[in-house]
Amino acid sequence: VEEHLDMNYFAMLAVVGKMEIDSIKARTQLGREARIKMGKTHGKPPYGYNYNQDTGCFEINEDEAKVVRQIFDLYTQGIPIRRIAALLNSSGIHTKMNSRFGWTATKITEMVGRTFYCGEAYYNKRYGVTNKQKEKSKWLAMPIPPIINRDTFELVQSRKQANKRFSARKTKTVYLLQHLLLCQECGMHFYALNRGDGRRGYACRGVREYPHLYHCRTPMHIPAPEIDKIVWDKV
Incomplete structure (x- = not known):
């Protein structure tokens, strides 16, 4: 019986605590709205x-x-x-x-x-x-x-x-290794690259997004057909 009463007591405290939190949130919201007005x-x-x-x-x-x-x-x-x-x-x-x-x-x-x-x-x-x-x-x-x-x-x-x-990225092309390849120098993922002339490949995101930080020696463009074939041959 005592254990049952304790559970009821803690449940009541939880409800009261939730009500107080909701009240604080409401007052904070009203205060912000008043400031903006x-x-x-x-x-x-x-x-x-x-x-x-x-x-x-x-x-x-x-x-x-x-x-x-x-x-x-x-x-x-x-x-x-x-x-x-x-x-x-x-x-x-x-x-x-x-x-x-x-x-x-x-x-x-x-x-x-x-x-x-x-x-x-x-x-x-x-x-x-x-x-x-x-x-x-x-x-x-x-x-x-x-x-x-x-x-x-x-x-x-x-x-x-x-x-x-007019972005080339709107072309829905499936890339076998998209989001899977990592640059061994900066550690960032390679992204799929579609040059719009039929050439598909992967390139280091670190070099593209942060050229002032990363100067990876990895080629800017790794042809997708070549590296995909290596993977398929190993499967």
């Missing part, structure tokens, strides 16, 4: 911005903003994402957190897709657990000073869509 911002400032402790808002970091404008300008000129990353790294320009990987294609792709940079940012866009987007009526606009104009942003989005349509 007062014209404040929430979250960590992205590249190009600083957080002003006195005003509770993001303000433009002019040194970083020059880099942001340069990135958007280069992209509108048709400069490939990876070349932009290489230019920034070779110029000694650091990322916000000064990551050892520096600027990457992933970082820049994410940056040029953010409406934040043309002054459009929202809080409460998604549900916390599922990350599902909420109805737009529930979004709360945050006051963000724009670094680029809306026309430039839209031009970049048009170029991104065009690049997706």
